[in-house]
Amino acid sequence: MTALTPPPPKPARLNPADVIRVGGSGLRSRPMRAFLSALGIALGVAALLGVVGISASSQEELNRRLASLGTNLLTVTPGKTFAGGTAHLPDQAVEMVAGIDAVESVSAIGETDANVYRNDLVPKAETGGISVYAARTDLPETLGIDVVDGRWLTAATARYPAVVLGPEAAERLGVFETGPDVQVWLGGRWFTVLGLLAANELAPELDSAALIGWPAAKEELGFDGYATTIYTRVEEASVTDVQQLLGATANPQNPNEVEVSRPSDTLAAKHAADDALAGLLLGLGAVALLVGGVGVANTMVISVLERRAEIGLRRSLGATRGQIRTQFLCESLLLSILGGLGGVALAIAVTAAYAGYQGWPTVVPLWAMTGGAGATLVIGCLAGFYPAVRAARLPPTEALAAT
Template identity: 75%
Template sequence: MTLTNAPRELERRADADPPRKPRPARMRPADVLRVGGSGLRSRPMRVFLSALGIAIGIAAMVGVVGISTSSTEDLDRRLSALGTNLLTVTPGQSFTGGAAHLPAESVGMIGAMDHVDSVSAIGRTSAKVYRNDRTPKQETGGLSVAAARTDLPESVGAEIVDGRWLNAANSRYPSVVLGPKAAEQLGVHEAGPDVRVWLGGRWFTVVGLLAPNQLVPAMDSSALVGWSVAKSELGFDGYPTTIYTRADESSVGDVQAVLGATANPETPSETTVSRPSDALAAKEATDDALSGLLLGLGGVALLVGGVGVANTMVISVLERRSEIGLRRSLGATRGQIRTQFLAEALLLSALGGLGGVLLGIAVTGGYASYQGWPSVVPVWAMAGGVGATLVIGGLAGFYPAVRAARLPPTEALATT
């Protein structure tokens, strides 16, 4: 190619290969975080209040789940210690509608069953117990007097906090063991040979005090005397009113199915068989229903927090129109503007979510410590709390981000 043809050759190449527009620089994840964080740092008080709204909702949800889980864990531990293999047999109603009774031999018949570890019984009496012989007879305090077998603690898991339980020696004499509520109402704080209560028209010596029993709460308000002395001194008929049976853990269902017929073979329909641990489980189910209600309230609080995030981001777009116009005029794309404001919303929600999770853990720990429960916060609850805030933040920040991206540069710069 000669020098004279060089200009024409250059023009031809220029026409064939027009200059390309430079591609806008891509924003790396670190750039997105930096740009989004700078927008939050410019409005600290507004960011704090919006994050607080999110945090309250998440703290409520995590706290409710944590407290419910801690309560369940405490119940599981208590049931594990008390045992879920306790079954009770009580008399129901007779065919004629009157009060039925269990045979006096029912305890022995149940004890002969396979897969039964222990069996004992108590029998209610009509006697009343008072602090002394000068107490008016009508002031019974709702306390009951029951005859108890000497092997009762083994079956019901009763614990003595002071003194001793009834044995073969003292159960034949006027001796009594008081449940914790009965002892409190009678003003008895210790057992001993000089501590007596007025029971059935005569003095009984308090030989022992019981600890609270969660599986058999009726014992807490009872005064328990020996089986033989109840017959001789209190007019007890010898029929057990409640039989307590411990079965093998693996055979509780099988024993429960035939327990009523074994206790009363002639009229098995007049017996009622129950499992005390089921009552504790039912109480826990009631607590779960309340927890569901509180979770709903936490969800409402979280929704309110999301509205706060949306409001913050919309105001941010209005206040930063000049910044948006300047960035667009310098080459920022709509996608980059949209990513910037969406990142701000997500960061704002994440701050509220993390704060709410920490607050919920603190609330759970404090309440569980006050109740004496183990503090348990499931991992899924913490992860779900943060995840929920990100979803709320994404939804709340989507519209402001799109609105910022669609803002024409000339209109945005005209507001400066």
């Protein structure tokens, strides 16, 4: 009677924890090689993210500078009536403009017919070209006005004879400091100099102006209360749409008697710069990613080829081809994860250091971090898959002969 031959035992299956442990053992057994390989991957990722981060920080600084030039500032002024006379804006024009959804902030000034002098002995004909405006207390929020000495008008001081001078007006009047004893002759009475302004690029007309509170202008100067210029800050994406609405909103009864400024040319320049820098980021990022991918592939190919003897030994002890592939794919992914995380941290540090040195805001786009790390994992997987498959197909005797 012929004895039955028992079937060969099935190879043990590797659960996920075993796969990670086996993959990690390959890294632990050669710590220096693993460190250098992870360093190569990290440098590739850091090159990608560093290029993108520094370029994005530079772009953010450019956008911030362009925004300071008033890319989203629109002005509303009264035009001419049908008969050719000077029109005026309604009393509620500022509040109606503020009701537009895309408007971020709004303020106004009103021109008076008063003159200002250093004292009451200066001839009235020598006005010095200084205009006197009634100003709303929220004007600095819209125009980004900076006070270099003293303070701006408040709800309390706007009711009293207090004045804030633009830099050119202060120079012409010979006023270089503020204080309760520093006064100018304005509209036939003394006004205390409350503050001195810095030059303003958005509203250069204020540099040679004397600004007083809206209530004080009505009480002391007989101001009629009509705004002559409404400054409007708008959401950048809605500048063109809001421009078309401002005339009818500021003066619903006579929209043809309103003049609205066109969007700043700087806004078009900003959009062009955004498009150009976006293309630059994509190009540089693709090149850096290609370089990093080549480094990852080279590292994994060499790693697998150096361990052909180990592969042959494991095959002779019963490991299947699938287990060999899984082991080296896991090792490749672990190596990529370590290198990817290290590269992200290194890129953030380099970008922050360079941006800080240049005085720029630090910007490392989230899409770049996730994309760079994700692409490294994909490249590491692909780079480790081919040599793992090739090594797994070697007969155990041929693999052991590689020693």
